[in-house]
Every structure is written in structure tokens, then in C-alpha cells.
Amino acid sequence: MFTSSRGPGPLIALLLAMLPAALFWATPLQAAQPLRLVLQWEHQAQFAGYYVAQELGYYAEEGLQVEIVPGGPAIDAPTLVENGEADFCSAMLAPVLARQAEIPATAERGLVLLLQLINRSTLTLVAWKNGADGHSPIHTAADLDDRRVSLWPAFATAYHQFFARQGVRPQVVPQHYSLSLFLRRGVDACSAMLYNEYHSLLQQGVSRDELTLFDFHALGFYLPEDGLYCRRGFYQQQPQRCAAFARASLRGWQTARQQPQLALDLVMRQVEAANLPVNRAHMAWMLQQVLQAIFAPDDQAWPTGRLRPADYTGAGTLLGLSGRLPSYDAFVTPEARHGLH
């Protein structure tokens, strides 16, 4: 689900970082308190724009005091926002929709979308070109039939739709936080984010020409990913504030696009402070890929920061949640509908 190149690294700092969050879990938020943004995973370049907005004072310019809290394997960011323990969160559309499908469409605790950052899907399926055993090539989706494939549960539905469309029935096993099974050739193919796991594979000695990459976006599966969410109730109470927050955040992302080195430095600062086992080269790749997924190469591809209705519906279909989701207007705030000004 939420993955990073999760190698072992001292997570002591991580636990320590969680302590202040634990203190705040008990008490509901007050309007005068700093706004808390919880990230969907541990600090990494995936959240560069927020670091930039924070560091360069964009939140402050909007009159906001913001606290950025990392996620992790034990933390479910949307849940924290739902509970009111955080004001905003960064999360992927798929798990958020999955959750929204289970609660009333207009519940106050439901999440609304403030900013659709990653519009271009980065979800992929990575396969051994010659199969796990080295003798059974996988060049096309058709070759996936009856092959062992590990999939992230959060995207399982989407993958199955993909398989169904290709007319293949692979043997699916769940995939968690590491690529060890794939590396050990325990499966023929695995889930990977283009900006993360794919590059991790490369960094662990797998060369590009050993792999067959099934790029969902390229294959016509449009599933937007990272977005900025807040609680519906909170939005209804303080729409201006939420808009301001979204605005500043998007500005941060725009600056990150213009000054990637600065953004990268800020990312590495967070990473090193948290003593996370990631290297700069990986963060650089991640930043580059994320920026490409946020900002369209031209205006025709997608509007930056906004979720199109068709994409919302399509996502629902891909995830098999059609009919159970809130309406577009109920889920997508005007900011994410029309853009920020």
C-alpha cells in the first residue's frame, strides 16, 4: 500500500517523532492551534512541495501556522484526519475512495479533496522479462497469465480490472512493504510505483532490460493518486483557511518544480533528521517523477491541482466502487474543481 524502499534503518527518531503526535491524539483540534498536516508515509520527496511551502513561508504568508507530521506503517493518515487528530492529510485517491465508500456520502467525518496533486497515475506492474525462473519470458500483458504476481491490496481491484481487460488470470499474492519477494524471484511480477519501487529495483542491481514495465497510465488506466484532503466538517467551517492552505501548498509544489535542487535539499534535511534509510539519488528520482506526475507537459493532459469529473468517475469504476461513492461535488471541493486563485 504505502511503500518506500523500506530497508531497515533506525526508526528510533521516527518513534520519537510520533510522541508529540501521540500527545495530540487525545485532544480535538482548536481553531487557534497550528494546523497539522499528516503525510501518508515517512518523509520523502513525495511530499517535497509541503516542505518547500513550509520553509519558504508560504503558509505563513497565508496566515497559517502549519505542522507537518510524517506517516508510516503504523499510521493511517486519512484516519487521523477523519478522527480530527489532523487537519489535513496527503493521501492516495484509491484508499480514500475505498474508505468514503463505507461511510455516508455527506458525513462530516468524510474526507473532501482540496488539491489533486498527482493526476498522472504512476502505478505500474513490474515483471521479470524472462520470468522469475529466467526461462519464461514476460513481454506483454498476455504473458502474465497464470504467473505469480504480488499486488498491493489497496490497488488490487484496479489491477484485476487490468488483468480482466487483458484476459489473463495470474496467481495473486499480497504485497507489503518490501520488494524482497520479487528480488528473490519469488514472484514473476510485482506492484511498483514508478517514482519509488521501480527505482529501488534499479538501485538494487536490477537493470532496466531485465524488466518489463506495465505502465498503467500508458496502458490507459487513469487513476489519479496523491491529493490533499481535509475533513468535510472542517472544510465547511473554515473554507477560507482550507483554501489558503491548499493554495500555499500548491505554491510550494510550483516552487519545487522551479527549484528542484532546493526542494531536494529540504527533503534530504527531513530524511536525515528522521534518520531514514533512503539515499539522495533515490529522492532525486522520486522528486523528478512526482513533479512530472503533478505538472502536465501541456495543458491538454490534465489541469494542475484539479480532479476532473471524468477522472473521478473513472477512478471509481477502476476501483469497483461505482455507485457507492459520494458525488463529485460532494467529494471534490471547489478548489479542486476549479483550481486555486
Next chain:
Amino acid sequence: MAFIKRSLFLRLALLILGGAGLVLLALISLNHFDMRRQLLADQRQLYHALADAAAARFDLNLQQVQQVVEEAAILFAHQPRTRLGAVNLLEQMLRRHPELYGSAIALAPQQDTVDAGFRILYSWRTTDGISTIDRSNPQQDYQSDWFYLPEQLRRPVWTDPYFDADVQTLMVTYCVPVLVDDQLVAVITGDLSLAGLRQRLGALELGSQGQPMLVSQFGRIILHPRPNWEHRETLHSLIEAAASDRDRASLEQLRNALRQPEGGLRFLQIGNERPAWLYFATANLTGWKIGFIIPEQQILAPVVVLAIKTTLISLAGLLLLLLPAFTIARTITRPLQKLCGCAEQLAGGNFAAPLPTERRSDEIGRLIDAFGQMRVDLQNHIQQLTATTAEKEKIASELAIARDIQHSILPKLFPPFPQRAGLDLYALLESAREVGGDLYDFALLDDDRLYLCIGDVSGKGVPASLFMAVGKTLLKSTMQTLQDPARTLEHVNNELAQGNDSCMFITAFCALFDLRSRELLYANAGHNPPVIIEEGQTRLLEAASCPPLAALEGLSYHNQRLTLADGARLLLYTDGVTEAMNPQQQLFGEARLCQLLQSQPARTAEGCVSSIARAIRQFANGAEQSDDITLLCLSYRDHAAAGETCGHNSQSPTSLLVLTNHLSELPRLVAWLEELHRKLAWPLEVLQQLNLVLEEWLVNVISYAFDDTQLHEIELRLWHRPDQIRLEVCDDGRPFDPTAQPEPDLSLPIEQRPIGGLGLHFILNSLDEVRYQRQGGRNQVCFVKQLTTTVNS
């Protein structure tokens, strides 16, 4: 480096030092490089072995853990699943196997945990002993590799290193699935802590700077000298992040090398670019690469130490070499120096300076012996030379004396007969050596007869000179007795031929000249024919040649007669004249002699002889004189009338002076008068008057009397009486009668007076008497000056 050129000692010493030193250095260098190579190879082998050993030990550890966990899995599979049983099993494992850090038993998610009483148990080694807990987050554990991998792979597997939150430790785990009826029942694990691994690796002898390195099978860096790379970077991420091309190349080199199961390579460290070596081997059970990074400095350290030792030994060796080098050089240069000092002493004359005392049989010894011998020989030689020189000097001095004696027996006073006016005779003898064999002689036998002789003894030097002395004396005395040239020659020939063992002979020409009749009576004994110069013509006086004297007894000689014209000149000479040679080996010859006499007629005998001598010298042009040159020139002018003008026919003048017609002769006049003034005690005014008069007259004569450019003689004769002085001046110029000149018109102003005349006037008035006669084509003027009877004070 001039001082090296000047010192044999230094050169030798340096040569020996240099040569031996070079050889020494070469040997040591070769040895050094050989040892260096060997050392490096040994070092590499050592680290290879270390890497192998570390990998093997690691494998051993892993092996042990594998065994333990597999055994435990088997056990667990067959024992009832109870908490107690599980805990016991875990704790036993840990107790029996100290290499194990921790162990877990995790029941599969679908298993019934109620009966079992646990889900996931974990035991691990703490400082107090062994602790066992229930895992706090089983859900998370099920998603961790240590459960997930064996679950999916359905076989035992080693995980990658990871951080376990429950025990806050970095570890690596062997996880064994427990399968019953092909169903996963549980997973049993065994942990190795990375800290323990690091400790064990660190315990290996890596030297002061060597450090271990661990890289996972997927290139993740587990252990590295740079801690911030551990668990973050992989071999590939490092290449991605390489700051420079060189770094990238180095990292790629490392990555490629690490694909091999084992090896060693040299690389440049990232950042500081210092060379280091990596030796690694593979721990086969996990596929990890265990290696050691050793800075090259450390590997080369023993080599450096070796190099330093080698250098020091070399230097010591060279220093030691100095001693024999200097000693050898000294054994050569010291005796040389001593010899040098000895030679200097020798040059200064000290023959007693001590030679080097060393007795040696080598080159130096031979040199010393030769030097000593040379010294002795030199001494002897000098002594001989001194003796010889002394003798030579004695002989030379005796020769000099002999020369003086020889010269003194020849008449040398010229003019020899001043009382015989008109008799002009001059002779010259230039010997080739100190003493010679030429002779000449002349004497007045009586008032009217003059004896002449010239001769040449065969040979040269002392023998000829002795013979010459005898011959000359004999000729003269015989002539004085016999008064006949031929008879004289006969007599002298017989005398000399007697007992002439040395076979020497004398060529001679001897003659008697009658001054009244002007008849020359002569005989020639093999001598060069004399030359007659008459009326400007030269001819040789060919005589019937008779053999030289002293060769044979009993030879007869003949007289011949000749009348010499007035003013004719007779020249006697020896073959030293005609056979004088120039460097081109040409002879002077009679022809040249005659030609000379003809072309340059001298006015006096002395002038004639001098000019011939000069001509011979010029002709010889530096060639050595090979024979004595003897010349005798005679001319007789009958001046019977001389003195007539002055009324002193019978008396010969007190003094005669002959001048040539040149103004430069006037000082001779002055000197002559001075001499006479001194000798005859004239009053000063008389001298002055005579000076003025004669000067005036002679200037006139010289300036106006002669039309040609020839040399003419002006004869001055002086008769002295206590009461008067008479001077006769004769010249052969134009007739000029001083007494017949008109008186100058003294009344005319100077500008109007004709030139001349005043001087004459002065002369006529200064003297008491002036008489003139023209006779024989000559002007004869007589000046008389009365001397006052009053004696000058």
C-alpha cells in the same frame, strides 16, 4: 668542479666510491624491488586470505544458525503447539547457541491461537540473560519479510538486514517455514544481530587502518567505513550520486568487481581520491560480499619501511665504502705527493731530499726506484757537465789569448807610414774563427822599398794559426835578409816543408814595391791573383802560378815585375773574399770583386777595403763566414812636388789630412786642427784663425771646385815650426788662383756687391802669406801663418 681535476686523490676516491657505490646501489635496488614485489604479493595474499576467512567464518555462523533454526522447525512441527513448549524451545535454542541473538516462533495467521496461547513469541539475548515476549504488532510482523518471505517462498530464507522495532536492533534473520501437509503452520526464525557481526569482523587483524565492508546480495551496503552509507546506499545508488566522472568510474569498477564471487582490486576512494585496496569473498549462504578496505598506505607500509631500511643500509654501505676508497686513493697519491716534493727539491738543487721510504713492487714502487736512479744519474751528469764546461772555458780562454797574440803579430797601425806622403795602405783580416790561417804583412825595408805579403794557410783553427805565425815570421825575416820575393819564397818553402808532418801548406803572394821607381817586384805561391785598379779599370795580376809553400821541398819560384802608375791601386786578398758564400750557395767571385772595385772607386785604401768588406757582408746575407777574409789595399801617389809650394820639398809634413769633398768632412778638419793645437801648443787665436781660414777655403773648394758628383780628395799638409805654420791644401778641382782675384769693392753697399770675394778677402787678410801653384792638374795653395815669438801664456 675544477678542484676534482686537480686532485688525483679525490678522483680516485670518487671513482672507487662511485663504481662500488653504483654496484652496491644496483644490487640493493634490485633486491629492494624484488622484495617489494614479494611483499605486496604477500600482503595481497594475506588480505585475500583474511577475506576468505571472514567469509568462511560468517558462513559458519550462518550455517550454525541455519542448522539451529531448521532443527527447531522440525521439532516444533512435531511437538504440540503450546506456549510453554514454544517458550522452552526458544529459550533452549538461545541457551545452546550463543551465536544466536534472538529467535521467534510465529503461528500462521489462520492458526488457532487460543489453544496455542500465543501468536508470535520472541526470545532474545539481553544483558541480563534471555527475555521472551509476545510480539506487540503481529499484523505488522506478518507483513514483515521474515514471515512473508518464507510464507510465500515456502522455503527457508535469509532476509536482508532490517531494523526490528520491538528490540530496537538491526538484525538479519533466517526464517524457516513450518509446513504441515503443505500448509504453512508457523515460521521459526533465528536472528543474528548486525552489531555482533560487526564486532566479529572487527576482531580480525586488519591493521590500524583496515576496515570491514559488507554488501548484500542486492548491493545494499550493510557495513562500510562510512557509516552514513550503511543501510542507505547501494552500489548503484552510489554510482547514481557520483559527484565526478572519476568517482563514477571508481564506483562502477567496484560494482563490477563485486559481481565476482571473490577478488581484490585497487581503487581510488571517493572524495579524497587516496588509493585503497578491497579484498572480498562471498558468504555463500546469503550471497553477501564480505570484504576489507585497506588504504594502500597500510599495504605499502611494510614496503615503505623496507625502502627506508634499504636506503639506510645503502647509505651506511656507501659511508663504509668511503674508508677503503680513501685508503686506496691515499696509497697512490701519498707517495706521489712525496715524490712531487722531492722533485721540487731536486729542481732547487737539493739532491739529498729523502725519497718515499715505502718499499713497494708495484707501479708506484717502480716509479720511486726510477726517480732515485734518475737523481743519481742527474748528479753524475751534472758533475760531468761541470768538468766539461770548465775545460771548455779553459780552452776558450786560451783560444782568446791565442787570437790576441795572432792579431798582435799582424801589423795593425793605420796609416802605417804617415811620413811617406802618398803611400796609402790599409789591410783588414776578419777571421772565421777565433784564430785563423790567413796572414798579411807589410814593412818598409828601407826608405824606398815596401815589403808586401798576403797568405792563406790550408785549414782553419789553431793548427792553421800556428802555421800562419811561423809562416809570417819566416817570410818577413827571409825577405829582410834576401830582399827578393822569389828567393824568399823558395827559402821559406824549404824551411816549412821540412818536417811538415801535418801536410799543411800556405798559399802566399809576396812583393817588393820600390817607391822611387814605382816598380813592383813580386812572386806568387799559389795565391789568388791580386787586383790592379788603374785609370778606373781593374785587372787581375795573373802570375805564373807556382805551388804553395810547405808542400814540397826544393821548389823554385819566379819573380815578375810591374810598374804601378801614379794613383793606381793594388788589392791583395785571400780566397775568403772570392769564396764567400751566400745562403743560396753562390760565391762572391773575382768578377763581382772587380765589378765592385770598378763601379765604386774609393779614394782611400781604407775606403776600398771597407767597401769590399761591406759588400761581402751584404752578399753573405747572414750566411756563416766559412773562411778568413783578408784584404790589403795599397796605392802610392807620388807627391814629390808636394810641399814645393810651401818650400818644404824635402821635409815631410808634420801632419797630413785627406778629406773628401763633402761638407760633412769639416768636423774632421776641426778635430785635426784641435789635435794639432793641443800637441803643438798653438796659441788659441792662431787655432781660431786657422779654423776660420781653412773652413772658409774648404767650403769654397767643396762648393765650387768640382763639376762632377764624384768623390775627390782634398789633401791638407801642415808643416810646423816654432815661428811659423805652413799649410798646403791640394785639390784636383777647377783651377782657381785665390791670389789672382780682384779685390772686392768694399765701398759698394752689400746689395750691389757680386757674390763671393768677401771670404777670400778675409782669408788673404788673415794670413801672412798665401801662395798658389797649379801643377799636375791640381790646385796647390799654401797658407803661411807666422807665430809670434812671444810665448803664449
